[in-house]
Amino acid sequence: MRAFKDSILELITETSTNLPPDVRAAIRAAKERENAGTRAALALSTISDNIRMAEENVSPICQDTGLPTFEIRVPVGANQIEMSRDIREAVAEATRRGILRPNSVDSLTGKNTGDNLGPGTPVIHYEQWEKDEIEVRLILKGGGCENKNIQYSLPCELEGLGRAGRDLDGIRKCILHSVYQAQGQGCSAGFIGVGIGGDRTTGYQLAKQQLFRRVDDVNPDPDLAKLESYIMEAANQLGIGTMGFGGDVTLLGCKIGAINRIPASFFVSVAYNCWAFRRQGVTIDPKTGQIRSWLYKDEPKDASKEKKTAPAAAPAMKKSREWRLTPPISEEQIRQLRVGDVVILDGLIHTGRDALHKYLVDHEAPVDLSGGVIYHCGPVMLKNKEGKWEVKAAGPTTSIREEPYQGEIIRKFGIRAVIGKGGMGAKTLAALKEHGAVYLNAIGGAAQYYADCIEDVEGVHFLEFGIPEAMWHLRVKNFAAIVTMDAHGNSLHVDVEKSSLEKLAKFKDPVFV
C-alpha cells in the first residue's frame, strides 16, 4: 500500500481542480438555455472560463475547498488505521501545495490549524464490502452551500406553499422550498441531494450520499424518479437563476433517496451543493495502493470542452452600462451607479470577512479605507521561493454573514464599495443609501477568474486570523462585478426574492395525491 498516499493526493488534486464531465455537461446545458447578453449568461460564461482555467492551472476551482469528506469502501481486513494516517498526510500535503485552502479552525477560538487537520477534519467514513478493491469517493463541499442545507420536519407550514403534510406531496413542497430559500447564496445554479426519512443525522447523511450519484442517472424507484424530474422542471421556473441574478436555470440536478423512519418523525433533509460541485472517486488496488480506475471521468455523449469566451474581463452584457473605477472612489461616482451596471475595478482593494468585520467594529483599521473597496473573500495564498505571497484562488464569499456589521463599518471608515456574493440585507442597503456606497456582486466560485485579475499582493494584516480571514491588500486590474445594490435603495436581491416567492406560490396546489 505504499502508493496509497500518492493516490489520495492525486484524488484530492483532481477533485479540487477539475470538475467531472457530468457536472460540466449540466453547466454547459444551462449556458445554452440562458439568453446571451443577460446577467445569468454573463455569470455562466465566467463560470465556464473559470472551470477551464482551474484545469489548466491545476489550481482550485473555488477558493473554498470545503470540508474534505471521504467515503471509503474496503475489503475485509484492510487496515483502516494506516489508511486514515495516509489520508491525513495527503490532506496536509495538498494544503501545502495550495490545492486545498487551510480550512480547519478551532470552533471556539477560531484558530486555523493551517493544515486542514484537526478534530473532525477531514471526515473519513468506512464501510466494508466483499470486493477485493478499495473505493474512495471524495467531496469538497464549500461553506456557502453547506449553510444553505435545510431540514424539514413534516407536517410544517412553508412560505408561499402553505401546509406540507406527511406524504409525497408534502415532500415535494419541502424540496421546492429548499431551492427557494437558498436563493443565489449557495452559488446557484446548484445541485441538491435529498434524504427522506431517517433521523436528523441519518437524514442529512442520506442527502449527502445522493450527491455522489451521477447527474445523468435515473432513480431506480419510479416514484422518486418522477419526483426528481418534477423538481427539476418546477425549480427551474422559480426565476432565481445563476448567482441569484434571475434567469431560467436555478437547479442543475436533483437526487432523492429514502430510508425508513420511526412513526413520530418525518424528516426531509436537503444538501445543497453549489455549481462548483467537486466530487470525484477512484478504485484502488489493495496490495499496491495504486489507482485502478476513476469513477466520474467518463464523458456524457454530447461532451465538448468549454470554449474560451473572453479574457479576464466581462463579456458584454446587453443594455448594461459599464464603469471603470479606481479607488479611492468619490461619492459622486458611486451615486451614478445603478443596479445592473457593470463595474470594472483597477487599483487597490482589501479583503475582509467574518473575523475582520467583527474586529473593525471595535478597533481602528490598519490602513486608510476612505473611498476604499472591501472584498468579501478568503483566498488561497502561497508563499513563493522569494518569500512573496501569491494568490492561488480568490473568489467572493457569501456576504450576508457580514450583515450585522457591514452598515456600521461603511459609515465608520468611509467605504464606497463592498464586493461579495449573494447580496446583503436591509441594514446594509440603508447604509449604502445614506453614505453613498454600492454592493458589487462578483461571480461566486470563480476563484481562478478573479485570481487572474490580481496583479500584486501589496501586504497583509491579521495573518493571525488565518489565511482566509486575514486582511489582504490586493492590486487588481479588470476586476469585473455587477452592481446588485445601489446607493438609491435598489436591490436586485430583494426583487428576485419577491418575484421567486410569487412563482413558488404557483406550486401550492397538490401534484402527487
Ligand SMILES: O=C(O)C[C@H](O)C(=O)O
Ligand atoms: O469560504 C469561502 O470562501 C466561501 C464560502 O464557500 C461561501 O460560499 O461563502
Ligand code: SF4
Ligand atoms: S464560494 Fe460558492 S462555489 Fe465556492 S464553495 Fe462557496 S458556495 Fe461553492
